[in-house]
Amino acid sequence: MxxxxxxxxxxxxxxxxxxxxxxxxxxxxxxxxxxxxxxxxxxxxxxxxxxxxxxxxxxxxxxxxxxxxxxxxxxxxxxxxxxxxxxxxxxxxxxxxxxxxxxxxxxxxxxxxxxxxxxxxLSVNPATALRLLTDFANLKSGDVIVQNGANSMVGQSVIQIAAAKGIKSINIIRRRADFDQVVGTLKGLGATVVVADDFIRNGEFRNLIKSLPQPKLALNCVGGETTTEMIRLLAQGGTLVTYGGMSLKPVVIPTRSFIFNDLQCRGFWMSQWYEKHSVEDRLALLKELSALVKANKLQxxxxxxxxxxxxxxxxxxxxxxxxxxxxxxxx
Amino acid sequence: MxxxxxxxxxxxxxxxxxxxxxxxxxxxxxxxxxxxxxxxxxxxxxxxxxxxxxxxxxxxxxxxxxxxxxxxxxxxxxxxxxxxxxxxxxxxxxxxxxxxxxxxxxxxxxxxxxxxxxxxxLSVNPATALRLLTDFANLKSGDVIVQNGANSMVGQSVIQIAAAKGIKSINIIRRRADFDQVVGTLKGLGATVVVADDFIRNGEFRNLIKSLPQPKLALNCVGGETTTEMIRLLAQGGTLVTYGGMSLKPVVIPTRSFIFNDLQCRGFWMSQWYEKHSVEDRLALLKELSALVKANKLQxxxxxxxxxxxxxxxxxxxxxxxxxxxxxxxx
The missing domain is CATH 3.90.180.10 (Medium-chain alcohol dehydrogenases, catalytic domain)
Incomplete structure (x- = not known):
C-alpha cells in the first residue's frame, strides 16, 4: 500500500x-x-x-x-x-x-x-536543532540562546539539546489558550525562560532576562516582529539563523544592529546539509542524537x-x- | 585654529x-x-x-x-x-x-x-570599499557584485577596485536630474551596468543582466526595497553586506531566500575593523589603495x-x- x-x-x-x-x-x-x-x-x-x-x-x-x-x-x-x-x-x-x-x-x-x-x-527536527546549536556559534556552557516557535518539535529539541550542554535558552511562543501548560512542558524539558510573543516588548521581559548574558545565537522559524526583537537582544557579534517562516513575514533587520553590533544573519535548511555532507557525517549526527535519547536528555x-x-x-x-x-x- | x-x-x-x-x-x-x-x-x-x-x-x-x-x-x-x-x-x-x-x-x-x-x-571610504570586496566573498575575475548607493564615494571606489580586479559591477543609483551624466561618470570609472532604483523591478532590468553570472556579493548602504531586490539577485550562497542605511529603512529579507539559497547577511563598520586590526594591517590596506591610485585605477x-x-x-x-x-x- x-x-x-x-x-x-x-x-x-x-x-x-x-x-x-x-x-x-x-x-x-x-x-x-x-x-x-x-x-x-x-x-x-x-x-x-x-x-x-x-x-x-x-x-x-x-x-x-x-x-x-x-x-x-x-x-x-x-x-x-x-x-x-x-x-x-x-x-x-x-x-x-x-x-x-x-x-x-x-x-x-x-x-x-x-x-x-x-x-x-530524528533526521528532520532534532537533527535541525543539533545543527542550529552546533554550526553557527561557538557555544559553551553558561551561554544563552534565544528562539521563537519554541514549542515546535525543533524548538523542543533545541531546549533539550541546549540544556544537555549547559546552554540557557530564552523561548518565545505564541499566546494561546493552554499557555501555562505549554510553559510548564517547556520548562520541564529544560527551558530557562519561556515567554509569549506579546510580552517581549514589555519592560518586564528585559527585567526577566537581565541576569542572563546576552544571547550569542537567535533561532528563527517565524519571521516578522518577534524576529526583529530577537535581533535586538543579540550580543555583539551574534548570529541569527532562520530555518522557517511560519508567520509568512520576512526578516526585518535594523541597519544599526547590523553595522555596529557586527551581527550575522544566516539561513539553514537541513536537506541542504545532507546534500553537502557524507553518509558518515549523517551517521555521526544520528549517533549524537541517539546518545542524548538514551541518556534521557532528549524526548x-x-x-x-x-x-x-x-x-x-x-x-x-x-x-x-x-x-x-x-x-x-x-x- | x-x-x-x-x-x-x-x-x-x-x-x-x-x-x-x-x-x-x-x-x-x-x-x-x-x-x-x-x-x-x-x-x-x-x-x-x-x-x-x-x-x-x-x-x-x-x-x-x-x-x-x-x-x-x-x-x-x-x-x-x-x-x-x-x-x-x-x-x-x-x-x-x-x-x-x-x-x-x-x-x-x-x-x-x-x-x-x-x-x-583613503582611510574611510576607499578603505571600506576594499574591505567590502575582500572580506566577505571569494571574488575572482569575471565574478559579479551588485551595489546600491553606487554614486557615493564608497560606491565609486567599489566600482574602480572591482574593475581593477576584473570583477563586474551592477550599480544602483537614485533617479535624479543629472542621471545620464552620473551614469556616464560611473561607466567611465569601470561600472558594468548602472541603473536607477525605480528600474530594478522592471523586466528589462533582468534582460539587461541576464548574460552576467549571478552576483556573489551585494553591498548595501541604503536599506529598504532596493536592498530586498539585491538579495533576490544573489547567487546561491551569496552574501549581502550592509555598511550604511541612507534611506533610514531596515533590511528586509524574504525568508525563502535565506533558507533555500543559503544566503548570509553581514554588517560592516570600518572603525571596528581598525579597532580589531594592527597598525601593520592598516598600512597594508593603505599601500594597496595607494598602489591603485598610482596605477590610475582609483580616482x-x-x-x-x-x-x-x-x-x-x-x-x-x-x-x-x-x-x-x-x-x-x-x-
Missing part, C-alpha cells in the same frame, strides 16, 4: 492510498518493509507543490522514516536482510508499507539501539497512528494547530 | 572655529600641522550626537586626515620631525590647523608617495576647500545633495 499523489494540491484531496505492485528488484536493489514514518510539515508542502523541492509526479508522500530490509537484489552487497535503514534523500516517499529501493538510497542504522519510532523521527513528543488509517493520521497532522506532537505513521 | 563643538546638535549651529593654546607637549607627544582633512558624513553625525561613537565634549570635529610632525616631546622615539602621519582612532579631531597628540595615536605614512589630499582621504572625486573658510566648506559638505564629491579641508 502506498500514499500516492498524481498532482499537487491540498493533501487530503490529492493523496490516495492504493495498492501497488513493487515491480522487479534491480541487481543493486533492496525490498524494505517500512516500520515508522513521520508526517512533517515539509512533506505536506511537497504534496501541495509549494516546497522548494517537489518530487516528480506521480509521487509517494513522506521523506523521513525507518524501514527494514526484507529482500536483496543479486548484487546488493552493502546491506543484508534484517538491516534497519533510513532513506538518504528527501522525497523518496516513506508513506508506504513496502518499497523497492536502491541500496545507495539507504543508510544502515541497525547498530543504533533506540526505539524505532524515535530513530524514524520527542510523538503520536503513533497506524498507516492503515492514513486519512485519519493525515487530518490529525494537518489540523493539529498546536503542533506540539509529531504524528508518526506505524506500519 | 580648531573647529570645536561644546554640545551636540546641528553642525552649522554648534561648531565654532576658534583659536586654541596647544598646551605643553608631553614627553611622548608630538606637535603636528594638519595638511588635509575630509568632511565625512560620520563626522557630521558625531557632531549631531547621532553616531554610534560620539567623542566626549567639548570635541574637535573630524576623524580622517593627514598631518606633518613639526615638534616632538623629549621621549618621542617612533616619529621624527617632517614625518607625515594619520590618526589611528576616530574622533581624534582633524579639523584644526595644529594639534598636540601622542605618538601612539599616529601612524607614519611618509613612505606612501601619492598626493597628500588623496592620502588624507577620488575630491573638492578642496580652505580651512580658513570652514563655514563655507561645512555648508558645502552638508548641502551637497549629490555627495559625489568629497569636501577636503586644506590647511
Amino acid at each position: 502506498v500514499a500516492r499523489y498524481t498532482k499537487n494540491g491540498n493533501p487530503t484531496d490529492v493523496i490516495k492510498v492504493q495498492t501497488e505492485d513493487l515491480g522487479p528488484v534491480s541487481p543493486t536493489g533492496v525490498v524494505v518493509k517500512m516500520l515508522y514514518a513521520p508526517i512533517n510539515p515539509a512533506d505536506l508542502n511537497m504534496v501541495s507543490g509549494t516546497y522548494n523541492f517537489n518530487p516528480p509526479l506521480p509521487a509517494v508522500g513522506g521523506s523521513e522514516g525507518i524501514a527494514q530490509v526484507i529482500a536483496l537484489g543479486s548484487q546488493a552487497s552493502k546491506l543484508k536482510v534484517g538491516d534497519v535503514v533510513l532513506p538518504v534523500h528527501q522525497g523518496l516517499g516513506t508513506w508506504r508499507t513496502h518499497a523497492n529501493w536502491e541500496e545507495g538510497d539507504l543508510v544502515p542504522v541497525t547498530s543504533i539501539d533506540i526505539k524505532h519510532e524515535y530513530l524514524a523521527s 520527542l513528543r510523538l503520536e503513533q497512528m497506524p498507516f492503515n488509517n492514513f486519512e485519519n493520521a493525515l487530518n490529525r497532522a494537518i489540523n493539529s494547530s498546536q503542533r506540539d506532537k509529531k504524528i508518526v505513521l506505524s506500519f | 580648531v573647529a570645536r563643538y561644546t554640545k551636540n546638535g546641528n553642525p552649522t549651529d554648534v561648531i565654532k572655529v576658534q583659536t586654541e593654546d596647544l598646551g605643553p607637549v608631553s614627553p611622548t607627544g608630538v606637535v603636528v600641522k594638519m595638511l588635509y582633512a575630509p568632511i565625512n558624513p560620520a563626522d557630521l553625525n558625531m557632531v549631531s550626537g547621532t553616531y554610534n561613537f560620539n567623542p566626549p565634549l567639548p570635541a574637535v570635529g573630524g576623524s580622517e586626515g593627514i598631518a606633518q610632525v613639526i615638534a616632538l616631546g623629549s621621549q618621542a622615539s617612533k616619529l621624527k620631525v617632517g614625518d607625515v602621519v594619520l590618526p589611528v582612532h576616530q574622533g581624534l579631531g582633524t579639523w584644526r590647523t595644529h594639534a598636540n597628540w601622542e605618538e601612539g595615536d599616529l601612524v607614519p605614512v611618509t613612505s606612501i608617495d601619492i598626493k597628500h589630499e588623496y592620502l588624507a582621504s 577620488l572625486r575630491l573638492e578642496q576647500m580652505p580651512f580658513n573658510n570652514f563655514e563655507n566648506a561645512l555648508n558645502r559638505a552638508i548641502n551637497s545633495s549629490q555627495r559625489d564629491k568629497k569636501i577636503v579641508l586644506s590647511f
